[in-house]
Amino acid sequence: MRTYEVFLKKAGKEEFRHAGSLQAPDAEMARLLARDAYSRRGEGSEMWLVDRIHIIEGDKQLLAATADVSHRANDGSAVAARRKRLRNDA
Amino acid sequence: MTPPLELSAAAHSYLLAFADDEHMMGSRHANWIGLGPFLEEDLAFCSIAQDELGHALALYEMLVPANEIDRFALLRAPADYRSCALAELECATWDLALVRHWIYDLAEGLRWEALVQSSVEGLAELAVQAEREESFHRSHAQMYMERVVQDEEGRRRVDAALAEIAPHIGTVFAPPEFENDALEEGVASESFADLALRWFNMFEPQAAEFGLTLPALSLESSLDVRCTRTPGFADFHASLGEVISLDVQANW
Numbered sequence: 001m002r003t004y005e006v007f008l009k010k011a012g013k014e015e016f017r018h019a020g021s022l023q024a025p026d027a028e029m030a031r032l033l034a035r036d037a038y039s040r041r042g043e044g045s046e047m048w049l050v051d052r053i054h055i056i057e058g059d060k061q062l063l064a065a066t067a068d069v070s071h072r073a074n075d076g077s078a079v080a081a082r083r084k085r086l087r088n089d090a
Numbered sequence: 091m092t093p094p095l096e097l098s099a100a101a102h103s104y105l106l107a108f109a110d111d112e113h114m115m116g117s118r119h120a121n122w123i124g125l126g127p128f129l130e131e132d133l134a135f136c137s138i139a140q141d142e143l144g145h146a147l148a149l150y151e152m153l154v155p156a157n158e159i160d161r162f163a164l165l166r167a168p169a170d171y172r173s174c175a176l177a178e179l180e181c182a183t184w185d186l187a188l189v190r191h192w193i194y195d196l197a198e199g200l201r202w203e204a205l206v207q208s209s210v211e212g213l214a215e216l217a218v219q220a221e222r223e224e225s226f227h228r229s230h231a232q233m234y235m236e237r238v239v240q241d242e243e244g245r246r247r248v249d250a251a252l253a254e255i256a257p258h259i260g261t262v263f264a265p266p267e268f269e270n271d272a273l274e275e276g277v278a279s280e281s282f283a284d285l286a287l288r289w290f291n292m293f294e295p296q297a298a299e300f301g302l303t304l305p306a307l308s309l310e311s312s313l314d315v316r317c318t319r320t321p322g323f324a325d326f327h328a329s330l331g332e333v334i335s336l337d338v339q340a341n342w
Binding site for chain 2: 001022023024025026028029032033035036037040
């Protein structure tokens with residue numbers, strides 16, 4: 001058995017999204033079985049199946065935050081707090 | 091409440107035989123819920139079961155008023171069913187269930203094809219829609235079979251299952267009562283005898299391709315077959331009616 005990752009795309013401008021994974025003996029069976037597992041009620045109008053062996057996994061070491069660099073993360077909350085303070089002071 | 095169609099006796103018995111076959115097949119398939127060989131196959135097989143039950147329901151709707159369908163489908167006296175032995179058979183192993191699915195759905199597609207120009211109101215549309223589902227069922231059976239016969243053990247087990255089912259295959263081609271009238275009235279465009287021949291012409295090359303041993307087959311069948319229940323039917327029938335029998339008047 002092989003494992004396939006299933007991606008579905010709805011009609012229109014939506015992008016493909018990961019729907020889940022699937023076990024099947026080969027690609028042809030995967031295509032057949034994926035319909036019942038993931039798109040029985042028209043959840044997608046297009047489907048991609050990717051054999052998991054073809055997925056390149058990112059390096060966890062590189063992904064992990066190496067140090068506290070919160071000063072580089074700007075989610076706007078500091079600006080919002082400052083503007084609120086200025087509004088209240090006015 | 092939708093009233094059923096005004097049907098001739100021939101049309102009625104023609105549709106009843108098909109509806110009961112579909113009902114039995116769908117219910118027998120559904121016994122595999124949660125027991126399929128792997129999750130994805132379990133889902134696919136149960137989806138096929140639901141399709142067959144859906145076909146049965148659509149046909150029953152043409153025969154009886156909507157509020158009587160459950161009782162009609164589940165609580166008739168066994169002698170009043172018109173299903174064939176192939177559909178009623180308990181397939182207690184996955185080998186048997188798979189082989190029966192392959193055999194039956196090959197025949198079912200042909201049966202719907204014979205109805206795509208039916209004179210019965212709404213039946214042609216139903217036949218077109220059902221045949222679309224059947225093409226998926228056939229692909230499923232064929233792909234599955236192709237793979238299991240690839241090794242020696244798989245082929246041996248399929249061969250054994252086919253030999254066990256073979257004596258019942260002809261029953262699916264047992265004509266309903268008044269078949270000639272149904273053909274004259276345009277209910278269906280092909281006799282069961284012709285369907286049996288066409289089925290064999292599809293079955294034989296597939297069986298050869300799978301490397302199977304062709305079993306002895308008798309495809310000539312008579313109405314009696316549809317009037318007789320298979321051993322084991324009584325238990326199956328009782329289990330189907332178990333819930334509705336708790337309160338027959340309940341509105342589900």
